[in-house]
Amino acid sequence: MAAPGAALRPLSRAVLTASPALRVAPCRLHQSLLNRQSPSLSSASRSPLTSHTQTRHSSYHSPEPSSNTPNARKKVTMHTLRNLYKKGEPIAMITAHDFPSARAADESGMDMVLVGDSLGMVAMGLENTTEVIIEEMLLHCRSVARGAKHAFLVGDLPMGSYEISPAQAVASSLRFIKEGHVHGVKIEGGEELAPTIKRITQAGIPVVGHIGLTPQRQNALGGFRVQGKTSASAIQLLRDALALQDAGVFMLVFEAMPPEVAALITSKLTVPSIGIGAGNGCSGQVLVQVDMLGNFQPGRFIPKFVKKYADVWGEATRGIIQYREEVKSRAFPSPEYTYPISKEELAKFEKTVDEMYRK
Structure with a gap:
């Protein structure tokens, strides 16, 4: 697409x-x-x-x-994702926030790349996702779109870009498609957002829903808390999922809920679910790339559901320390990292400089 x-x-x-x-x-x-x-x-x-x-x-x-x-x-499209879901093949999604991370995700064969508003914390140094504004998201979406040419791209609608009215949500979504060059948008919230999502899909824009722990609403939730741990709250998650499916989402993200709850809700849906801290019974999984690659300083809080697949921080700091030491000792740059000049031309240059400074 x-x-x-x-x-x-x-x-x-x-x-x-x-x-x-x-x-x-x-x-x-x-x-x-x-x-x-x-x-x-x-x-x-x-x-x-x-x-x-x-x-x-x-x-x-x-x-x-x-x-x-x-x-x-081949380019991953909505048709590709539907086929994966029908075959029961898990859908692999990962976040990216710039050209290099998008390129890495795309060339690693990811089905979907999400430009998540988590970039506010992992790329911009903000305290949480609520501070991210739409112009910042669009900038990062464009950067990711340049790097990911095969994966299906989805952009997060940030807090404040869709809550006022369905018309506002449609306008914001159109900007993500036209200016951000993504293929669909993701929106956080439950059944109360069904009318808004319906309006967006009626505009021809694919929508991914997001229920469970919704980071943009952390203040209302009392922090980053697991959802669906009681029968009543699990039933509400099912209602949310069904309402968003009826509104037209083509996929749902389930965040931070018991795996049994996520698996049961998934079995009642006709669209795929993507889990993040929701167990292996979902139709696919998503992780924040910076987290799963270990590209963060020691001591930073990492959610329980994050598996660290690499140590980018350790390797990066090792290389930077070595570079600093070689600069200080003048070991870098050595001749193989410089551009040559012929002896004849160098002699002419030196002679000319000598003549200039004798005057």
């Missing part, structure tokens, strides 16, 4: 030069311009310019994912 307006956006030079399938385009463009300006120029005289446009001497660029390579996987 391509982002609306993608075909109308002009390709940047970085995109043209980065994608292997498109590298020839700048060359043809330069040749076309040269032919218009000076038709007498031969192919031989144009070749140095052509090769020069393909040479980079800087790391300051963002290469596009190689989506046109022979073994590239």
Whole structure:
């Protein structure tokens, strides 16, 4: 499902030069311009310019994912997700908040990538998700969309962007699709949000619901507390799930609830459930990428449901410490990390400098 307006956006030079399938385009463009300006120029005289446009001497660029390579996987669409659900194959979702994390998730084969408002804490250093505003979410959504070219992208509607009225929610959702370049939105809340979700889906926007522990409502919930631990609260979760399904969500996120409750509710639905701290009986799982990769400082609180699959923080600090030490000792940069100059040209340069400073 391509982002609306993608075909109308002009390709940047970085995109043209980065994608292997498109590298020839700048060359043809330069040749076309040269032919218009000076038709007498031969192919031989144009070749140095052509090769020069393909040479980079800087790391300051963002290469596009190689989506046109022979073994590239197909784009994940709503149809793909429905098929996974029908086959009983778990749906793998992970969060991302910038180009590198999106690229890593996409190339690791994730079915879905969520630009969660958890980025407020893990990427922006905020106390909680309630402080995130829509403009910040849109910025991160655009960055993720540039990196994830195969996964189905969903963006979190932040607190304050949908509660006032269904019309506000539709307007915010449209911005996520048009400006954020995601394929769907996620919204937190139970059956009280059914009319709002219905309006969004009527606008042609896929919606993921989110029930259980809803971080945006932590103040009303009395903090980050597990939901559905009593029969009454579990019944309410079932009512919430059924109401949101009837309103048109194509998927539901279940956060922080007993696995037995999540599994039973899942069995009563006709849309997939994605668990986060809700056990293995859901139709799929989602984790915050920063958490599961261990990219956080020691001592930070991590929810019980997070499994640490790597130690990015430890590896990153190890590398940075080594870099600092090599800078201090002048071991870096060694010759292999520098650009050469011929002895003749260096001698000319030194002679010229000497003459300049003798005057």
